[in-house]
Amino acid sequence: MKDQYFSTFQLILLALFAALVVVAKIALRTPIQMPGHTGIFWMAIVIVAAGVVPKLGAASIVGLTSGILAGFLGMGDFGALNTFLSYTAVGVGTDLALLLLRDPSHPVAAPLAAALGHMGKFLVKWALSAITGAPAGFIALGLARALVGYVIFGALGGLLGALTLQALRKAGFFAYTAEKV
Amino acid sequence: MTQSKRIIIAAVILVAIGGAVVGLEALRRQRVTEADLEPGSIPIYVDGEMEAAFTPGDLESLEQVSFQDAEEGKTQKGWMLRDALLLHLTEENLTPQTEITVISTSREKSAELTWSEVNDPSNMVMFDLSGRGTLKLVSQLDKLNTRDEWVQDTDRIEVEAP
Numbered sequence: 473m474k475d476q477y478f479s480t481f482q483l484i485l486l487a488l489f490a491a492l493v494v495v496a497k498i499a500l501r502t503p504i505q506m507p508g509h510t511g512i513f514w515m516a517i518v519i520v521a522a523g524v525v526p527k528l529g530a531a532s533i534v535g536l537t538s539g540i541l542a543g544f545l546g547m548g549d550f551g552a553l554n555t556f557l558s559y560t561a562v563g564v565g566t567d568l569a570l571l572l573l574r575d576p577s578h579p580v581a582a583p584l585a586a587a588l589g590h591m592g593k594f595l596v597k598w599a600l601s602a603i604t605g606a607p608a609g610f611i612a613l614g615l616a617r618a619l620v621g622y623v624i625f626g627a628l629g630g631l632l633g634a635l636t637l638q639a640l641r642k643a644g645f646f647a648y649t650a651e652k653v
Numbered sequence: 654m655t656q657s658k659r660i661i662i663a664a665v666i667l668v669a670i671g672g673a674v675v676g677l678e679a680l681r682r683q684r685v686t687e688a689d690l691e692p693g694s695i696p697i698y699v700d701g702e703m704e705a706a707f708t709p710g711d712l713e714s715l716e717q718v719s720f721q722d723a724e725e726g727k728t729q730k731g732w733m734l735r736d737a738l739l740l741h742l743t744e745e746n747l748t749p750q751t752e753i754t755v756i757s758t759s760r761e762k763s764a765e766l767t768w769s770e771v772n773d774p775s776n777m778v779m780f781d782l783s784g785r786g787t788l789k790l791v792s793q794l795d796k797l798n799t800r801d802e803w804v805q806d807t808d809r810i811e812v813e814a815p
Contacts, residue, residue, distance in 0.1 A: 501726065507784035547725075549789065549800050573659050581656065584663045591670060594784075598674060601785055602681065606759040606806040615678045618784045619671050 478533070481649075482525045489521035490537035493559070497547065508590065508622035512629045514538075515586035518566050519633025522585075523576040524640070524649065528567060531589065535563015554600055558593040565592025577637035586630025587623045594622040695788065697741055697810045705741035707810065714740065720777045722791065724799050729791045731781040734810075735771050742812065747772075750815040755790045757806045764790055764797055764804050780807065 478486070496513040522531045539559030542548065548555035566589030573581040598615070640646065694706040712732060719730035734755070738747070749769035756763040771778045778797070780788040783805060790797070790804040797803065 498725070546800075549783065549803070549805055569663060573656075573663055575656070578656065580660055581663075584660060584667065588663065588667055588670075591667065595670070595674070598678070598785060601759070601787070601806065602677075604759045606757075606785075606787060606808075615786045616675050618786060619674060621784075623667065623671065 477529070478525070478527065482527070482530075483533070485649075486521060486525055486530060486533045487537055489517055489524075490534045490541060493517050493534065493538040494541045494545065494547070497542065498545075506621040506625070507618035508594065508625045511586070511590045511593075511622060511625035512632065514562070515566075515590050515626045515629025516632035516636065517629075518562060518589060519576050519582050519586050519630050520636050520640075522566060522570055523633070523637040524645075526576075528571060531566035531570065532560070532563040535560045535566070538563075550597070550600070554597065557600070558596040561592035561596040562589050565589040565595075577634050577641065579631065579634050582634035582637075583627035583630035586633065587627040590622050590626025590629070591619075594619060695808060695810055697738070697812065699742065699746065699812045700814060704812075707737045707741070711737060711740050718777065718779060720793060722798065723793075729777075729779070729781045731779045731788070731791075733774070734778045734780060734790065735774075737780065738771070738810070738812070746812070746814075748815065752811075752813045752815065754811040754813070755804050755807055756809040756811065757804050758808050759806050760804070762804050764802065766794075766797070770794060 493514045496517060497510055500510070500513050502509055502512070518531050518534055521534045524530075536559075539556040542559055543552040543556040546552065548558070566585055569585035569588035570576055573585045576582050576585060694708045696703050696706045698704065715732040715736045717730060718733055719728050721727065722729055734753070738753070747768045749767060749772075751768040753766045753768060753771055754763050755766070766778060770776055776792055776794045778790070778792040778794065781791050783789045787805070788807045790807055792798060792803075
């Protein structure tokens with residue numbers, strides 16, 4: 473029988489991470505009123521997912537699945553399509569970044585990969601608004617401020633994810649999952 | 654290729670994408686600006702005639718307010734529509750039944766309100782600054798308290814006497 477690229481166990485793990493992204497987005501609140509601040513939570517989860525299932529496409533599956541869930545739950549201010557595409561872009565962007573940076577548990581590579589992945593979400597929102605003819609930003613530097621927010625909070629989330637992966641490695645989690653795959 | 658080289662390449666890509674977006678948006682701002690309006694301004698039409706425009710400079714003189722929306726529990730923070738209108742219109746122009754329509758041309762959405770609804774501070778009819786820097790009309794009014802009802806990317810305000 474032909475080997476599957478992702479095992480059933482890995483797919484279940486990725487689906488759980490995708491659900492966690494949506495739950496984090498709904499349940500976790502920070503007092504920070506800056507664009508992209510939720511990236512701290514969900515980029516950490518995406519980076520951990522990419523580390524736990526170390527295969528190209530793992531982050532994309534988390535992004536795609538969480539996008540479907542979030543779209544059906546009516547999350548986001550700009551409609552289901554915007555929500556679905558922006559969540560998916562986070563996963564695809566992270567996968568592409570990890571194609572170059574490789575190790576999601578590296579304390580510098582992970583924040584960079586997460587910042588690039590989170591920027592994917594920003595790019596989708598920006599591109600969709602430009603395509604639909606949305607007005608230029610009310611504040612001249614509003615977009616630049618948002619961009620900086622997405623990069624910083626994405627990178628912080630990536631660092632959190634890398635630290636989590638290192639802690640999981642120390643705790644023997646990867647030795648445990650190696651037997652399941 | 655060493656990891657440090659990979660990190661440098663990724664950092665360059667990050668900066669390049671960011672620079673491209675900011676540059677393209679700056680070009681877009683120049684193109685879409687109406688002749689007499691400051692970039693990003695929202696024109697206010699009174700009985701079909703453009704009377705004034707709500708400009709970014711106006712924000713300095715307006716008090717910021719906030720509330721937590723019932724739908725997702727997020728904090729919506731910005732400037733009251735009432736205050737923005739009163740910067741450019743006198744209260745004599747505005748009777749309780751005056752109709753105020755806030756429009757997003759790109760999203761083909763609008764919210765129709767009366768001055769009495771807008772003027773009541775407990776309704777929190779206000780503009781929140783969206784992530785990409787455009788204004789989003791939000792409120793706690795029953796008819797305007799969900800994301801579907803809010804007016805994202807607002808680009809026009811119409812005021813009409815009843």
